[in-house]
Amino acid sequence: RWGFVDACPLCLSNQRLTELNPGNSVKVGDEKVCFSCGEKQLLKVLGSFCLYPEPVFKIFKPCFHRFRSVEPVLRVLDPRFKPSENPELTLVAKLPGDPQLTLSRFDSPELAQRIPANLSKLLRSWGVTELLPSQTISIEKGLLDGKNLLVATATGSGKTLVAEMAGILQVFRGKKFLYLVPLVAVANQKYMDFNARYGALGFRTVIRVGTGRIVIEEGEALPIREEQIVGADIVVGTYEGVDFLLRSGEKEELEPLGLVCVDEIHTLSEGERGARLSGLVARLKKLFPNTQFIFLSATVGNADELAEFYGHRLVSYSRRPIPIEIHIVVARSEQEKLRFLQDLVDGERKVVSSKGYPGQTLIFTYSRRNAHRLAKTLSGLGLVVAEYHAGLTYAERRAIEEAFLGQKLVAVVSTAALGAGIDFPASQVVFESLAMGSEWIGVNEFHQMLGRAGRPQYHDRGKVVLLVEPGKRYFGGQADTEDQIALKLIKSGLNPVELDMDVNQQMEQVLAHIASGTAKDFESLRDVMGITFGAWSDGRKELEKLVELGMVKVWGEQLAPTPYGMAVAKSFLSPTQAEKIRKSLKKPVLEVVVELNPYMKLFLSSKVFNEVSSIIKMPISQNLFSDSLREVLFHQYQKLEPKLSTKSKNVLTEIIKLFYACDCGDKPYCLCVAKKISLKLLEDRMAGAGPEKLLSKLAAIHLETYVGDLIQWMEEQIRYLEAIERIALVYGEKNVVSEAKKVRSLVENPAKGG
Known part of the structure; x- marks a missing residue:
């Protein structure tokens, strides 16, 4: 028997027979070829544009396979290409929203008996009549019954309201609600939100961040000033700002403490800051054993392990209220990258959501200098864009935040290093570079930042764009190139939260435990070190060194800080820094502080x-x-x-x-x-x-x-x-x-x- 078949012409030219069918054929020019030959032709096409590395091929592969043709790739490589008008050609991944988002009404059988009437009334007064899945699951796990939870859900899934429901319920009962965040900028924003929302109810909100004492020029707006915690209902603070109270032996200021919310609990993995957060959490848990604790994060890769370590119930929900599209746009030069950036920002502002909000863009780049350059260049091209980073004054940052919320800015350019401290309701996030200072962005930081794209109350979808220059390295020590990093970031899952304290960090926490009254004897020291995440001993070894340095005294089984140890603990000094000061007391003060x-x-x-x-x-x-x-x-x-x-x-x-x-x-x-x-x-x-x-x-x-x-x-x-x-x-x-x-x-x- 014989017959006619469609065969791959390129295979035939190499004396192979590959039968073509709709499932294995692609177009190269006017011809149909098999996938294998098509991919080889794609590599040749990329080579003709001087795009040889394998990662570039992998970037274009989804487009090639989706359209079964080389032609769309050629369109992307056309110098006139506009990514905002052809998003289907650059799409590499999609994080789906919940297609059948289950919203639970307060009067539903599963919630009616669980939500107290005063809380239900308050939520309704805010226009909230339905709860998102993460909020419903939290209630089912005991949120309003005093249970400790780790809420590990996607950005935009309603985590903050989870904490607020439990916190305000404690305030209704006459207890304090403590909300902890890692950055002063975030604390300021939460303070203003809470003060506006709960001040109208007669509740007093205060902030504790330990800064804002520099008097600057007349007319310059000042940071929010701290007030007395005594008599406050809600306390918003940075980790360090609140820990100062504990290290000073002033835990009474926080009493009666009903709920502690630790936002961004994944900060535990951040070296010195992580060690201090770990110690603070352990102290709070031991000093306030009857207090409810809620931990929040969108980027914990080992949420089950972390929940088990702290004895918290895990609330895990990975789906998002709205979908997020992830695009990779290849730029062959810095000039082309800038052209694409202009197009993306301009194109997004023309997209109006079904809720009536025009699109706005949040741009991340590797340095403040580049943020300034990009903002200035884009503004010169007719777009209203501002730079936003930690080098600006408080007044400048506040003005930018208000302008963005008021739709007066189409984009903000920030540094990747400030990614965790940014809370702009942007519909689009663009990574102008994938570097963070002299390092590449980590997987968890990337997921944290891409989660900023799209808010369910404003937008129908979030859009994330990685602008990638193949072969690009920003600093000499970077082994990988930007295109290699792009592929790693979109394919990698979240990293686990891990911490391994060094000797100095562990000594600092042992001293802080003793100074705060958390560890008054060997047994209580062992107990609190057992819940100090990242600690690798029971504290005995560190205790011996602290005694030797004159920072702790021991009599029998009892432990107490010496006046020197108390001074060191209150000052957030490592023992090494403290000894440097002690040995320099004969030197001029300015010389010591500069040293x-x-x-x-x-x-x-x-x-x-x-x-x-x-x-x-x-x-x-x-x-x-x-x-x-x-x-x-x-x-x-x-x-x-x-x-x-x-x-x-x-x-x-x-x-x-x-x-x-x-x-x-x-x-x-x-x-x-x-x-x-x-x-x-x-x-x-x-x-x-x-x-x-x-x-x-x-x-x-x-x-x-x-x-x-x-x-x-x-x-x-x-x-x-x-x-x-x-x-x-x-x-x-x-x-x-x-x-x-x-x-x-x-x-x-x-x-x-x-």
């Missing part, structure tokens, strides 16, 4: 830096103390010098002299320059200079910084000065106490005159 915390966020002037960058044509950091910039200044300058303008040459010569001017054996890689400039900044501040004046003084020596960073650093210096005061007082150094108080007072407000 402890020199100002490192100093940048070479943009004009000079841009000239250097254009000559060396390699990615370097603008930070004066970065390894990459020092490499250029100290090892490549002779090659660079002939190509520089006279002005830039003079500037760099003076800066290089500055680094070599010290007598330190580690020059030019020592911190002497940072300490020298830091000392001058503090002296100028004490003499009356405001932040803007300090910036102008730095500009005179061709250096730049951000006002927000400068203010934050001065806040940190105040805390170190207080630490010096406390330790000096313990050792009877009255002159040091007096000097530290005077310096602190002048740094806070030079107008006081000491």
Whole structure:
């Protein structure tokens, strides 16, 4: 028997017979070929565009398979391609929304008996008559019955309301509701939300973040000031701000405590901050054993293990109220990436949701300098765009937040490092780069940031776009390229929350447990260390060292902090830092505080830096103390010098002299320059200079910084000065106490005159 079959012509040319059918054929030009030959042709097409790496092929593969043709890939590679008009060509994944979102009414049989009448009435007054699945599951798991929960659900699934329902129920019963967050910016936002919502009911909300003491120029909006917790109903605070109360032995201020909500519990995995959060949670649980605890997170890869460790019931719900589309757009140059970014922002603002909200975009990039550049460039192209990062002042950040909420901005450009602290209701998130500083974005950070796309109350879908430049590395130490990272991020699941404290961190927590009264004897120390996540011993070994350092005293089985230990615990110092202060009490206070915390966020002037960058044509950091910039200044300058303008040459010569001017054996890689400039900044501040004046003084020596960073650093210096005061007082150094108080007072407000 014989007959006609469709065969792959490319296979035939290689003396193979591959029968074609609708399931295995694709189009290459006007011909149909098999998938295998089609993929080889796709590789050739990409090669003709100088796109050779395998990751690029994998990026285009979904488009190729979906349309069964090379032609759509050619459209994407066309210089006139507009990703906003052709989203089907760049789609690589879709996180589905709940197609049959089950909303539970209050009067349903499963909820009517569980929700108290006063809470039901309050929710209805807000227009809430139905609950999302994560909220219903939480109630079923005992949310309103005082049970401890770990709520690990997707961003936008209603986690905050879960905590608020339980918290306000405790307030109705005359107890306090404590809401903990990792960042001051988030605390400020939650405070304003809660104050507006619950103030109308007669409930008092206060904030505790431990900052906001720097007096700045008249007319500049100030951060929210802290108030007394006594008599408050709701306390919003950072982890450190609330832990200060416990370390100071003032837990009574939080009584009667009905509910503790720890937002972003995955912060446990973040090194020093994670260790301090772990210790804080353990102290709160031991000091308030009858209090309800709710942990919230959207990015815990081992939620079941974490819930088991803390003895919490797990609420897990992975589906989202609305779908999220994930796109990868390949750009062959920085210029093309910018063109695509303009198109995406402009295209999204024209998309109006069924709720009547125009689209807005949140753009993440790798540095503040680039955020500034992108915002300025996009604004120059007719789009209303602002930069947003931690280097801005509180007033600047608030103005941007309000403008975005008021639909006055079509986009905000931020740094990936601030991803966790951003709560803009954007319909689209664009990763202009996949770097975060000198590192690539981690999987958990990526999921945290993509979750910012789309809000059910505003949008019908969220859209996430990764702008990828094949072969791109932002810093020399990056092994992978941007296209490789893009594929890893979209294919990887969440990483587990893990913490392994180092010796100093564990010693700090043992001391804090004892100072707070959580550990009063060996048995209670062992108990609290048992619930200190990331601790690897029962605390005995660390206790011996603390006794040796004179920070803890032991009699029999009893434990107590010495006055020195109490000063160290209240100051959030590691034992190593504390000993450095104790041994430096004979030195001038300014010298000690600068030694402890020199100002490192100093940048070479943009004009000079841009000239250097254009000559060396390699990615370097603008930070004066970065390894990459020092490499250029100290090892490549002779090659660079002939190509520089006279002005830039003079500037760099003076800066290089500055680094070599010290007598330190580690020059030019020592911190002497940072300490020298830091000392001058503090002296100028004490003499009356405001932040803007300090910036102008730095500009005179061709250096730049951000006002927000400068203010934050001065806040940190105040805390170190207080630490010096406390330790000096313990050792009877009255002159040091007096000097530290005077310096602190002048740094806070030079107008006081000491």
